[in-house]
Amino acid sequence: MSERESMDYDVVVVGAGPAGLATAIRIKQLAQENQQDISVCVLEKGSEVGAHILSGAVMDPRALTELIPDWKEKGAPLHTSVTEDTFLFLTENKAYKTPHSLLPDCFKNEGNYVVRLGHVVRWLGEQAEHLGVEIFPGFAATEIIYDENGAVKGIATGDMGVNRDGSYSAHYQQGMELHAKYTIFAEGSRGQLGRELIEKYHLDEGKDLQSYGIGIKEMWEIDPAQSKPGLVIHSAGWPLKSDTYGGAFLYHLEGNLVVVGMIVGLDYANPWLSPFEEFQRYKTHPSIKPYFEGGKRIAYGARAITAGGLLSLPKTVFPGGILVGCDAGFLNASRIKGSHAAIKSGQLAAEAIVEALKQNRSRDELLSFVETFQSSWLYEELNKARNFKQWFKKGLVVGTVMTGIEQKVFKGKMPWTIHRQKPDYACLQPAAQMPKIDYPKPDGVLTFDRLSSVFLSNTNHEENQPVHLTLKDPMIPVKVNLAVYAGPEQRYCPAGVYEFIKDEHGEDKLQINAQNCVHCKTCDIKDPSQNIIWIAPQGGEGPVYNGM
Structure with a gap:
């Protein structure tokens, strides 16, 4: 295989969500103020900016107002x-x-x-491009490039046009390398590359489990x-x-x-x-x-x-880059909000990067980001909410009462901290020990099935490409998940990707309908054997949400 082509930037941002675009916008704003020339590119795996964005969403405009004070005049879609x-x-x-x-x-x-939020993100993308940010939708960052010192050098995009058997189709296009002085990872929750970085640099050491x-x-x-x-x-x-x-x-x-x-x-x-x-x-x-x-x-x-909050937040900096937004875990579960936190984390990352570039630094640890975060209103907000998820894990009544006491009586400045030490997947109990739940059939008017739902998400994947939902051991789904847990992947997946069927010999087997995948990453998180690994498919594939 020929050597991949490469392009050099000062900053590469992976993910065109609120955090990634806020990072890019703030870098360009500061570059203009300082009369610096800083090249920034943003990669987005969705077919267009906002295609993969999904959130509630009630938005606190505080961080947006800091980033773009005249957002109303500029037509931001907060109506x-x-x-x-x-x-x-x-x-x-x-x-x-x-x-x-x-x-x-x-x-x-x-x-x-x-x-x-998809419309807000699309608008943020337009603001970034007006400032000179290069945005490349339809390109999935699938590999981290490290330099000889072990620092992040940049990323590589995935090859496109590869057939399921590994051969190249007529549309084959080799991925590219994008090199940078600093690389920002803003992939959203359970990011493929973010997960790799947390493991490689032990960023979650001493933290509560996410x-x-x-x-x-x-x-x-x-x-x-x-x-x-x-x-x-x-x-x-x-x-x-x-x-x-x-x-x-x-x-x-x-x-x-x-x-x-x-x-x-x-x-x-x-x-x-x-x-x-x-x-x-x-x-x-x-x-x-x-x-x-x-x-x-x-x-x-x-x-x-x-949703782990401040106690589960990993170390966010490492040689050559920063984790921002939900890739790190800045969401405030108690407020049911994350976009303001994502934008703020991106702003703080940008300020650390611009200061480093001013000093002709590159690929070091941007520790100033950690310091400014810890003195920011975002840290204060997340610290107030640090026990929220842990209280509700003790039940609805306890969670309601204790959250009320913490927030109303102590104003978030409580003298206790509750830690979490069990991963989500390990909480699942054997099916034989738990009550079976019989759900009513959908009526097609108010309630629906998975397949008609996925149709409305405009999800599409090339059928002949390699399956992007990979199994470490293909025997585990039947031997463990089906036998012990009654095949929970059939139920926790919201898109009908996983189903157990009988093969020609009447034996159970797991069928993966990867075309249905809406990229929610639930399987990667909840699989009780941690046997399913989600990786990005070809760039541009997946759901196309219209302002979700």
């Missing part, structure tokens, strides 16, 4: 300010509204906006009579059991649009549980169902979120 906050505790047939005066500040949304959730979301066009732009509803309780971390949301946008979703912590114990089916059941609650009557579902998606 729907929050007008009403509702927090419900659900039983199967009833809803109990929490008085606003009793809500902790983390659940209040005055001054925030209900947004379609914790994740899966977020599943739909967008509906509803009856105008039911539309209440700016209404934000969060709920806890039914349909999830009290020992299962999670909750649901329903946000009203402009244009008679509603987004509805559920987050389920991936530390759940019962292998019979299906986050997808739990979400479908949520919509049937008497307090939720009326919003959808006469409406039409128009979009669907799913994504893992990094």
Whole structure:
């Protein structure tokens, strides 16, 4: 094979989400102020900027205002300010509204906006390009390049046009190397390269184990009579059991649009549980169902979120680069928000990089990023919320009471810290020891199956390419996962990628329908044997979310 072509930049950013684009924008802003010439490129595995972005989302504009103070004048798509906050505790047939005066500040949304984050990210991409950032959508960064000293030298994009048997098709195109003085990793939750960096440089040493959730979301066009732009509803309780971390949301946008979703912590114990089916059941609650009557579902998606918070945040710097956004885990689970934290982490990364380049440094550890983060409002915010996930792991009642005490009484400055020492996948219990859950069949009107849902995500993968969902040991799915855990991958995957079928000899085997994959990474996180490894497919493939 011929040597790959390479290009040199001052800074390479992997991922055109809020964190990656904020990094690029702030670098260019500072370069202009300092009259520096800094070359920046951003790689995005999606077919276009925003194609793979999925979030709730209620957005705190604080970090955006710091980054682009005149965002309103520049037409940022933050159109729907929050007008009403509702927090419900659900039983199967009833809803109990929490008085606003009793809500902790983390659940209040005055001054925030209900947004379609994909549209916000697309707008951020336009701002970055106006500043001279080069953005390359449709190119997946699949390999880290290290220099002779063990520092990150840059990345390589994946080859395209490779057939499943390893041969090259007529459309074969070799990947390229992008070299940089500093490389920023902003891949989102459970990033393929971020995972490698954490392992190589032991960035999680001395930290709590990371914790994740899966977020599943739909967008509906509803009856105008039911539309209440700016209404934000969060709920806890039914349909999830009290020992299962999670909750649901329903946000009203402009244009008679509603987004509805559920987050389920991936530390759940019962292998019979299906986050997808739990979400479908949520919509049937008497307090939720009326919003959808006469409406039409128009979009669907799913994504893992990094929810461990400050205690699980790895060391974010290493020779030659920084982890930002959800690739590191800056999300504030207590506020159900991450985009403001992602943008802020990108800004801080940019400031550390520009200062280093001013001093003619390259590929060292940008320790100033750690220092400025620890003195920032973002650190203070995450520190206040450091026990949130741990309390709710003790059950809904304990979590609710203790979060209220911490946030209302102690204002987040509590004298205790609760640590987490068990990974999500190890929480799963053998199927024989857990109650089986029988879910109702979808009605095709309010509740749906996986395949019709994936269709709405506009997901596409070239069928003849190598499967991007890889198994360390192909025997484990049947011998362990099916035998012990009743094949949980059939249920935790929100896209119907995994199914157990009988082969020609009547033996069980796992079939991987990789074409359905929406890149949520849940399998990589929750597989009880840690046998499934998600790697990026050819650039440009996967879902194409329209402003999710």
